[in-house]
Amino acid sequence: MKVFSANLDNLRKLYINQLQMLLSTEQQITEALPKMIEKAQDVQLRQAFQSHLQETNGHVQRLEQILGSVAGEAKAVKCKVMAALVTETEDMVKDAADENVRDAALIAAAQRVEHYEIASYGAVRHWAQLLGEKQDAELLDKTIKEEGHADHLLTEISTG
Ligand SMILES: [Fe+2]
Numbered sequence: 001m002k003v004f005s006a007n008l009d010n011l012r013k014l015y016i017n018q019l020q021m022l023l024s025t026e027q028q029i030t031e032a033l034p035k036m037i038e039k040a041q042d043v044q045l046r047q048a049f050q051s052h053l054q055e056t057n058g059h060v061q062r063l064e065q066i067l068g069s070v071a072g073e074a075k076a077v078k079c080k081v082m083a084a085l086v087t088e089t090e091d092m093v094k095d096a097a098d099e100n101v102r103d104a105a106l107i108a109a110a111q112r113v114e115h116y117e118i119a120s121y122g123a124v125r126h127w128a129q130l131l132g133e134k135q136d137a138e139l140l141d142k143t144i145k146e147e148g149h150a151d152h153l154l155t156e157i158s159t160g
């Protein structure tokens with residue numbers, strides 16, 4: 001896709017808006033993960049959620065840092081997708097008939113979230129590069145790698 005210099009101001013608006021939405025995404029995850037840790041039975045799964053909660057706090061900080069520099073303030077714009085994913089997770093957990101099935105539901109729900117994050121961060125990392133925000137792109141890349149690692153770990157836990 002070609003982005004011309006005349007489009008860059010508009011692209012920057014989209015970039016900032018999507019970063020604000022991602023901040024809301026990550027904030028919602030920091031609230032959802034402690035509940036998921038409580039519901040998880042498998043020790044490895046609990047640990048995976050626990051360590052990703054710590055990483056997620058770092059994702060929030062990176063977004064606050066980037067937004068502070070590109071927009072002057074770190075304001076969140078509600079991410080409706082994440083709100084829907086949280087609701088669906090709660091439904092799946094509630095409907096699970098036993099502990100193993102509940103863990104399977106938690107893994108499925110968490111992997112949906114990771115894929116959503118990877119797709120969203122992939123777009124903003126690309127836009128950061130187009131906008132010449134090299135440092136932002138590097139920070140966003142670090143987050144994407146941690147989301148990818150979390151996703152792979154969940155696959156290992158579910159198949160192991
Ligand atoms: Fe994240």
Ligand SMILES: [Fe+2]
Pocket residue numbers: 052056113114117146147150
């Ligand atoms: Fe994540």
